Amino acid sequence: MTRSDRLLRLVALLCLAAVGVALISQYAFDMKPCAWCVLQRLILLAIAAVCGLASMGWGSVLVRRIGAALAAVLAASGIVAAWYQHSVASQMLSCAQTFADRFISASGLDAALPWLFGIYASCMDARVDLLGVEYALWGLMLFIVCAVLALAALRRAART
Template sequence: MEQSRRLLWLIALLCFGAVGAALVSQHVFDMPPCAWCVFQRLLYLVIGVLALLGANIRALTRLCATLGLLLSAGGIAAAWYQYDVAAHMFSCDMTFADQFMSASGLDGAAPWLFGIYASCMDAMVEILGVEYALWSLALFAILLVMNLIAMLRRD
């Protein structure tokens, strides 16, 4: 298998693993998510699906990596906004993430995955001394680099 496609498989694994970790945090360790948390879950899922498509359909490899790169950049922006702005607000109501998730209907269709159960201030949690949003930002940055490599490789 070509290296770009292997990289896309790894991207998918990281994305779905991140969502799995978020669900464990929510349902096992009682860490309710905010609007920006669930918005980032959606980005991880879309990047993961794109990565699977690109890994399995050779003609789509470069396109899927490019879209994954763009969504990863959006994820970096979302995680930074959550960390720097939303975490200091009493409510995430009417922010982009809240409006998008509500308008999409995903919060009602799959509340166990996309339900918004906390304000961003309440959802601010540290793991190993680092805020959850910064862990997410770091993963989005890694995904961005991986997608860039997959996009530029000439296998």
């Protein structure tokens, strides 16, 4: 297993752990997700899938490069989503008809998997702190870490 494979697997594990924490927060501590929270869950699962598939050991440097680059782009979209949730959406009384709400609703994921992608709160209501830091900022930091690790994996894969 190459170092880029290990980095990609670490990113996948971090993303899956973050979704797990979000689900525990939702079901054990009654922290209902807003549309932007749910969009970030989807992005995290997409990053995990891309990184997991790219690190499967098929031996292709091209597969690792594409996977790492796609993971970095997805992490950048997560950064934008988390920043928007923190700085704009959490100040709004309703996040209905925002990009996140329209995207999740149009995808049908909220109806197909409501336990994972159901939107149950407004962005203002979903504004919650964990250890004194707003959840959206935790998400922002996670996406930054994922982007850095994905770029490191891309750099490592380029050397191989």
